[in-house]
Amino acid sequence: MHDIASLSLSDVWAGYDGPDILKGISLEVQPGRIVTVVGPNGHGKSTLLKAISGLIRVRRGDITLSGRSVLPLSPHRIAATGVVHVPQGDLLFPNMSVYENLLMGAYGERDAKQTAQRLDEVYALLPRLAERHRQIASSLSGGERRMAGIGRGLMAGGRILMLDEPSLGLAPLVIEQIYDVIGKLRAQGRTILLVEENPARVADLCDDMHLLDDGHIVWSGPPHELMGRDELLAAYLGG
Numbered sequence: 001m002h003d004i005a006s007l008s009l010s011d012v013w014a015g016y017d018g019p020d021i022l023k024g025i026s027l028e029v030q031p032g033r034i035v036t037v038v039g040p041n042g043h044g045k046s047t048l049l050k051a052i053s054g055l056i057r058v059r060r061g062d063i064t065l066s067g068r069s070v071l072p073l074s075p076h077r078i079a080a081t082g083v084v085h086v087p088q089g090d091l092l093f094p095n096m097s098v099y100e101n102l103l104m105g106a107y108g109e110r111d112a113k114q115t116a117q118r119l120d121e122v123y124a125l126l127p128r129l130a131e132r133h134r135q136i137a138s139s140l141s142g143g144e145r146r147m148a149g150i151g152r153g154l155m156a157g158g159r160i161l162m163l164d165e166p167s168l169g170l171a172p173l174v175i176e177q178i179y180d181v182i183g184k185l186r187a188q189g190r191t192i193l194l195v196e197e198n199p200a201r202v203a204d205l206c207d208d209m210h211l212l213d214d215g216h217i218v219w220s221g222p223p224h225e226l227m228g229r230d231e232l233l234a235a236y237l238g239g
Ligand SMILES: Nc1ncnc2c1ncn2[C@@H]1O[C@H](COP(=O)(O)OP(=O)(O)OP(=O)(O)O)[C@@H](O)[C@H]1O
Pocket: 016, 017, 021, 039, 040, 041, 042, 043, 044, 045, 046, 047, 048, 165
């Protein structure tokens, strides 16, 4: 069993140096649920995850983890309270082995036993990484790199895992493998906030779906309901 937590955003406004990119986002990620934010590219999905992990400043509204605001915390403290962000792309250390990259995910963990146990869990979930544990990251395939990125996130032992488009740029078969892993994480009762461009890919996998358009959530509900709403798919996701 993993530590659980709920994440809540209420009326969150945030952006970079210029105008607001997130314009009043409210959503809940309940313990043990997989919540997906879908939307076209450039409409603020990555920005949303960055606001939650403290990488950009929230201008208005609040973000709480199990009822406590994370806004006063540094990105480092937010990660330490259990929000793990696996960013877009893999951002692995290219000259380090798979094993060393995984250990980097647990850098804040002082308990060596805990780290060893997490490593066993990651290798059980992602046997491809176990087979390649000595291999240098730059020589991995795209799918293996993505799995190593997810594995490194899991090594942090967070209570909420945020995955930014884990399928991006991968071949269909490899995308299936990645979502298969996320299905296994779901079966373990993990709490996940997922960002994805294509709702069809994750409709069977997630519990709640939110459609983000131009910094607003324009629709929220069960994923299969969205899949039946042709007019929404056409208006916001191009069919
Ligand atoms: N570092 C940055 N500085 C300024 N503007 C940015 C920065 N990163 C993103 N933006 C802008 O914020 C808006 C939302 O981008 P964001 O990356 O959140 O979209 P997205 O929905 O995740 O799409 P994608 O999957 O293409 O990243 C875009 O207009 C983008 O140009």
